[in-house]
Amino acid sequence: MLKIIIPSIHDLLAVLFTGISIKLMDDYLDQILDRLQNKKTLALKWGRATLPYTLLSFSLAVVFNYSWAVSLFWASYILGMGYDLTDELPTGLKAYQESLLLLLIGIYILPIENFLSSLSVMVGIQLIDDLIDLKYDKEVYRNNSVYLLGKRQVILLLIAVLAIGVYFDPKKTLTVLVVTPLIVLLLEDETGRGRKNQ
Numbered sequence: 001m002l003k004i005i006i007p008s009i010h011d012l013l014a015v016l017f018t019g020i021s022i023k024l025m026d027d028y029l030d031q032i033l034d035r036l037q038n039k040k041t042l043a044l045k046w047g048r049a050t051l052p053y054t055l056l057s058f059s060l061a062v063v064f065n066y067s068w069a070v071s072l073f074w075a076s077y078i079l080g081m082g083y084d085l086t087d088e089l090p091t092g093l094k095a096y097q098e099s100l101l102l103l104l105i106g107i108y109i110l111p112i113e114n115f116l117s118s119l120s121v122m123v124g125i126q127l128i129d130d131l132i133d134l135k136y137d138k139e140v141y142r143n144n145s146v147y148l149l150g151k152r153q154v155i156l157l158l159i160a161v162l163a164i165g166v167y168f169d170p171k172k173t174l175t176v177l178v179v180t181p182l183i184v185l186l187l188e189d190e191t192g193r194g195r196k197n198q
Contacts, residue, residue, distance in 0.1 A: 007175045014065035015072070015175045019183040021058035022076045024050055027187070042187055067110065068172055071118035074106050078119070079126055117169035120161045121176045127158040 007015075027034065027043035028050045034041050043050045061069035078099045087095045106115045130145045131154060146154050165173035 007171050010064040011068065011171065011175055012179065014061045014068045015172075015179045016183065017057045017061035017064065018069045018072045019176075019179055020187065021054045021061065022073065023183055023187050024054040024057065026080070028054070067114055068118070071106065071110050071115050072122060072176070074102055075115070075118040075122040078102055078106075079122055113168045114172075117165050117172055120165035120168065121173045123161045124158055124165060124173075125176065125180055127154055127161070130154065131158075 024043060027041040031041075031043055034044060046053065058069065058073060061073075089095060089098055091098060093101070103119075127145060131151070133144070145157075149157065162173065162177075
């Protein structure tokens with residue numbers, strides 16, 4: 001039973017470096033807003049160097065567990081695009097079209113249980129972030145699922161998606177939930193807040 005829920009060192013490092021790459025990417029995209037809000041992030045400190053460090057972090061994650069790394073990163077990307085569904089992206093596709101395309105590719109290439117567990121836990125992380133940052137997001141007019149669904153519904157949805165994640169892959173789901181606060185602690189200053197794609 002313990003082998004099912006206790007991750008190996010490689011699994012932990014894969015989640016850690018994937019999370020770092022996602023966080024760096026988010027902060028890089030949010031630089032303008034963070035500067036206006038006088039927030040201190042590594043992306044603002046590193047500037048253009050953020051990109052190579054993000055790629056380096058993700059490459060390390062892939063080395064340790066490519067399946068977890070790719071599925072978690074893709075799930076994060078799909079969710080990030082979900083906040084502005086009708087925006088036209090550099091690919092010429094709408095955000096929802098690009099998200100749907102990547103979703104289909106992920107389901108086709110990766111084991112279905114692996115991809116669905118990653119998608120579920122990343123939805124859960126996003127919902128937790130929305131609940132924590134509700135007041136802040138309202139102040140800066142940032143998208144938040146609580147505005148759309150209501151707090152009670154978001155909590156129920158959070159329980160549901162985490163249950164799905166545990167059903168498909170309890171080890172990965174628990175690892176992500178444990179490692180995520182560590183990543184936030186490492187990469188944000190004392191006044192920092194969770195970031196979302198705009």
